[in-house]
Amino acid sequence: MTRRGGEDVPVDGSPARREPVRARLCPDGPLLLRGADEVVAADGTVHPVTRPVVAVCACGRSGRAPWCDGTHAYVKPRRTS
Amino acid sequence: MLLPASRGPVSAAVIDAARGGDATVPPHDGDDLHGADTQLALWVVYELSYRGFDDAADDAEWDLRLVAWRRGVETAIEAGLRRRTADDVAVAREASDDLVGQLRALVAHVDGPPLARFLQRSATRDQVLEFLTERSVYHLKESDPHAFVLPRVDGPAKVALAELLYDEYGGGRPERLHSLLYADALRSCGIDATYGAHVANASGPTLLSNNVMSLLGLQRRLHGASLGHLAAFETTSTDPCRRIAAGIERVGLPEAAAAYFHEHVEADAVHEQVVLTDICANAVDADPSLRDDVLFGAAVCLRVDADAGAALMDRWTSEAAVAAHDSADDLVRSA
Structure with missing residues (x-):
């Protein structure tokens, strides 16, 4: 994951101030990610983030990896938090 | 969008009032609450608060005949839904x-x-x-x-x-x-x-x-x-x-x-x-x-x-x- 804004510097020359990337683990569900620019899959493929918040698959069974497609609801949870 | 064709007496009265006609809109009488006639009428009244209709009166959203009718229907629908979902x-x-x-x-x-x-x-x-x-x-x-x-x-x-x-x-x-x-x-x-x-x-x-x-x-x-x-x-x-x-x-x-x-x-x-x-x-x-x-x-x-x-x-x-x-x-x- 890279941070939104990259190396951008505001026009007034002050140091760039960026919102932090925030991730939240949903119980038995995906990782909810805000403020990221990209998600890099295990095989190195870079997936650009195109919505304000994305759900990253955490069960490993999504048909739309790396994004969540709700499949976790039909598989046994692998983690408890 | 133009006002739709009515599907019964209730929607006919509501659509006429929305168009600026002088129809009286009788209060909801308990019949056909979930039927196409009443529901189309209610949809028309709500749509006045979204994008409206080209052939509706400009101020139809707050026409007191429609507001009063809507209030009665909403009360009946909400009461029914509360019973049903309790x-x-x-x-x-x-x-x-x-x-x-x-x-x-x-x-x-x-x-x-x-x-x-x-x-x-x-x-x-x-x-x-x-x-x-x-x-x-x-x-x-x-x-x-x-x-x-x-x-x-x-x-x-x-x-x-x-x-x-x-x-x-x-x-x-x-x-x-x-x-x-x-x-x-x-x-x-x-x-x-x-x-x-x-x-x-x-x-x-x-x-x-x-x-x-x-x-x-x-x-x-x-x-x-x-x-x-x-x-x-x-x-x-x-x-x-x-x-x-x-x-x-x-x-x-x-x-x-x-x-x-x-x-x-x-x-x-x-x-x-x-x-x-x-x-x-x-x-x-x-x-x-x-x-x-x-x-x-x-x-x-x-x-x-x-x-x-x-x-x-x-x-x-x-x-x-x-x-x-x-x-x-x-x-x-x-x-």
Whole structure:
């Protein structure tokens, strides 16, 4: 994951101030990610983030990896938090 | 959009008043509350608060005849829905102590018809087109009813609702506006995609499922229920959208039609998490008195949408029965 804004510097020359990337683990569900620019899959493929918040698959069974497609609801949870 | 043709005496009076005519609009008398005539009339009255009609009086939204009629119908519908969902809400409250657990229990408790599964596996091309047409009543104004809630909440719930709506409204890209994606899907199938085009032919249950969104969205008193409605809607969307997309592909309809539902698999997997925790749980944390209304709104969504789906499937089942009967007659005649 890279941070939104990259190396951008505001026009007034002050140091760039960026919102932090925030991730939240949903119980038995995906990782909810805000403020990221990209998600890099295990095989190195870079997936650009195109919505304000994305759900990253955490069960490993999504048909739309790396994004969540709700499949976790039909598989046994692998983690408890 | 022009005012639709009436479907009975109630909608005739309401449409005439909306046009600026001098019709009296008799108070709702308890008949046909969920029928197409009353529900079309209510849809017309609500639409005056959205984009309106080219041939309606400019100030029809606040015509006291229509406001008074709407108030009576809304009171009757809300009372009926509260009776109908009381057990659902009780089941949810028993199932868990926390709101997210209660909403999930509610979704698990209320069974819907196997509409998405039918579309995925068995529906004919014409049935898929009929489904897309019926659903257009909502999807051509997608998210608009819940947008009325934004000024009625504050803090983290407001931020999260704005975030969800921003995504629904294209995330800053006009070409990604979800209602536009749906219009593209309809046009690719040769279906009229004009806003409101199919309202006049929609079933009573479909109109009711749309009208409850406006009922909950337009009354500040019911904003908790509107949030609960959104929670149930988003939480029950991902799996059906995947099946519907597969059904659209199975019957050979264009890619643009499936694309809308593919987009919603991904979007609603996000929205499900956002609406449960970031919107509803935050709203109830800020105002614990909202809890029962959030659960009420969720139960309303599940019940009325199940009815709308069942009405569509019943129509197809009876058509199939008639076709089977006709072919049996043919056999008898030819014997």
